[in-house]
Amino acid sequence: MLTVKxxxxxxxxxxxxxxxxxxxxxxxVGPSGAGKSxxxxxxxxxxxxESGMIVSNNQTWFSSQENIKQTPQQRRVGMVFxxxxxxxxxxVADNIRLALNKQLTANEKNDxxxxxxxxxxxxxxxxxxxYQLSGGQQQRVALARALAxxxxxxxxxxxxxxxxxxxxxxLYMELNTLRRKLEMPIILVTHDLDEAAMLADTxxxxxxxxxxxxxxxxxxxxxxxxxxxxxxxxxRNLLSGQLVEHDGExxxxxxxxxxxxxHSEGFVADQAVSWMLSPAKILLHQRxxxxxxxxxxPVTGHILDSVTLRGITTLIIEIDNADGSRLQMxxxxxxxxxxxxxxxxxxxxxxxxxDIHLMAD
Amino acid sequence: xDWQSLEVSITLALLTCATLLxxxxxxxxxxxxxxxxxxxxxxxxxTLPLVLPPTVLGYFLLVGMDNSSFLxxxxxxxxxxxxxFSFVGLWFASIIYSLPFAVQPMMRSFEQIPIEVAExxxxxxxxxxxxxxxxxxxxxxxxxxxxxxxxxxxTLGEFGVVLMIGGNIAGETRTFSIAIYDSVVAFEHQQAxxxxxxxxxxxxxxxxxxxxxxRKNSRLV
Numbered sequence: 001m002l003t004v005k006x007x008x009x010x011x012x013x014x015x016x017x018x019x020x021x022x023x024x025x026x027x028x029v030g031p032s033g034a035g036k037s038x039x040x041x042x043x044x045x046x047x048x049x050e051s052g053m054i055v056s057n058n059q060t061w062f063s064s065q066e067n068i069k070q071t072p073q074q075r076r077v078g079m080v081f082x083x084x085x086x087x088x089x090x091x092v093a094d095n096i097r098l099a100l101n102k103q104l105t106a107n108e109k110n111d112x113x114x115x116x117x118x119x120x121x122x123x124x125x126x127x128x129x130x131y132q133l134s135g136g137q138q139q140r141v142a143l144a145r146a147l148a149x150x151x152x153x154x155x156x157x158x159x160x161x162x163x164x165x166x167x168x169x170x171l172y173m174e175l176n177t178l179r180r181k182l183e184m185p186i187i188l189v190t191h192d193l194d195e196a197a198m199l200a201d202t203x204x205x206x207x208x209x210x211x212x213x214x215x216x217x218x219x220x221x222x223x224x225x226x227x228x229x230x231x232x233x234x235x236r237n238l239l240s241g242q243l244v245e246h247d248g249e250x251x252x253x254x255x256x257x258x259x260x261x262x263h264s265e266g267f268v269a270d271q272a273v274s275w276m277l278s279p280a281k282i283l284l285h286q287r288x289x290x291x292x293x294x295x296x297x298p299v300t301g302h303i304l305d306s307v308t309l310r311g312i313t314t315l316i317i318e319i320d321n322a323d324g325s326r327l328q329m330x331x332x333x334x335x336x337x338x339x340x341x342x343x344x345x346x347x348x349x350x351x352x353x354x355d356i357h358l359m360a361d
Numbered sequence: 362x363d364w365q366s367l368e369v370s371i372t373l374a375l376l377t378c379a380t381l382l383x384x385x386x387x388x389x390x391x392x393x394x395x396x397x398x399x400x401x402x403x404x405x406x407x408t409l410p411l412v413l414p415p416t417v418l419g420y421f422l423l424v425g426m427d428n429s430s431f432l433x434x435x436x437x438x439x440x441x442x443x444x445x446f447s448f449v450g451l452w453f454a455s456i457i458y459s460l461p462f463a464v465q466p467m468m469r470s471f472e473q474i475p476i477e478v479a480e481x482x483x484x485x486x487x488x489x490x491x492x493x494x495x496x497x498x499x500x501x502x503x504x505x506x507x508x509x510x511x512x513x514x515x516t517l518g519e520f521g522v523v524l525m526i527g528g529n530i531a532g533e534t535r536t537f538s539i540a541i542y543d544s545v546v547a548f549e550h551q552q553a554x555x556x557x558x559x560x561x562x563x564x565x566x567x568x569x570x571x572x573x574x575x576r577k578n579s580r581l582v
């Protein structure tokens with residue numbers, strides 16, 4: 001278990017609080033310059049924050065209160081740098097050898113090197129130099145070197161940013177397989193939300209040095225705590241409305257519509273709110289047969305644009321009687337084809353009460 | 362042919378290199394890795410011998426080595442000898458004179474090592490000293506070789522400073538380039554030509570070594 005609490009005013013303001021369990025992948029997401037890498041550097045001991053606490057496995061690595069400031073050498077961290085930072089004058093095997101426990105015998109070290117190379121699918125490349133490797137192979141060496149340290153925490157600083165898309169996809173799969181065998185907390189810094197959603201158990205959103213929310217990818221993407229988080233995770237249907245009391249229950253008033261809402265705990269009537277709805281959760285009223293839930297919050301609009309990527313069609317729909325407001329809807333390409341959803345067509349949808357998420361403004 | 366002066370020159374150049382290696386490494390590493398107040402001034406002082414006319418540098422060194430100065434006095438008290446017009450004085454002057462040639466290439470090669478490489482070494486458990494020995498020093502090696510060869514060649518060819526503070530004492534402070542000058546002044550042109558060719562050959566060979574070494578290593582860094 002790793003617990004991190006950091007505060008500082010300069011050089012980058014930080015106000016961070018997060019935790020990561022063993023075997024769990026925590027993705028730190030946020031825009032460039034949000035302080036993600038600085039948080040990682042604090043955990044590694046490469047940067048000392050002004051105040052806070054970093055505890056790994058009941059071992060205090062940093063505590064401003066107790067004046068504990070362990071060096072990177074004293075902490076057991078495995079770090080994969082964005083640039084990989086391989087030792088260019090050493091072979092792959094020697095890069096890994098340097099990170100191994102100094103007490104091991106030469107034979108034990110060779111066995112460990114073989115083990116770690118196999119772990120990252122790099123068998124047979126032990127005697128190459130970094131400049132003889134592809135970007136993806138270099139990343140694997142950096143990962144093997146980080147693991148050779150038998151770390152208590154594995155830190156990955158944008159490890160996929162320097163490889164091409166095809167290699168990246170392959171490395172995602174490899175990391176996903178590898179992580180199941182690893183027992184330490186893994187912290188992944190990324191600005192790629194899809195990467196975070198794919199690899200992480202928990203996502204922590206950082207903006208301007210401050211942690212905004214930590215939760216599962218579903219919590220973060222479908223139920224952001226506030227609009228700041230929603231904007232950071234690129235929520236596509238982020239809208240404003242007002243709560244009104246209607247027949248004794250709270251309804252969401254949006255332009256001419258009054259939507260039923262399933263989750264309104266903590267909200268009161270006449271409150272101005274932001275609300276969102278995942279594009280994948282909008283229910284299309286199919287022309288061929290009726291769907292369940294069609295009576296719920298129906299809206300009509302016409303298709304302004306349509307984009308298809310990897311089998312998912314995204315429709316941009318201008319909603320009737322809503323001052324030109326638009327919604328995005330994602331649906332499988334074959335559904336779009338079957339229902340003849342082409343630009344200019346008028347369609348009807350339901351915004352299910354269960355999926356409308358409210359945020360205080 | 363004044364072989365004795367060649368011996369003086371080579372001994373001087375080798376001794377200067379040997380002294381400049383640790384001094385240059387310490388200065389270059391400190392300057393490359395730290396950003397402190399007044400760093401620009403320190404760099405300027407180290408680089409000064411590069412732009413100063415050798416006679417001006419020689420004059421200040423001569424004044425500094427005078428028996429009435431602190432340096433000259435201390436040396437006299439320790440050895441009973443005068444620092445100016447001695448081989449040791451020449452050696453000291455050569456260190457100052459060739460300092461920028463040693464520090465600059467080393468500093469550039471330390472600066473070229475990305476900070477993450479050192480940080481990766483610390484995260485791998487290597488102490489700062491182990492990181493220096495196992496990572497930074499081998500990576501800066503081409504720069505160090507360049508620094509040593511340039512210092513060697515530069516010391517071998519120094520003339521103005523030697524003339525100012527060394528005088529022309531055979532076997533002590535008469536260097537090869539002074540001997541060439543003497544030959545020309547004495548109209549011994551053939552001797553001057555041979556000695557000049559020898560110096561040219563030595564310089565060419567040393568510089569070639571630097572270039573071929575750096576080419577071989579450039580793919581690694």
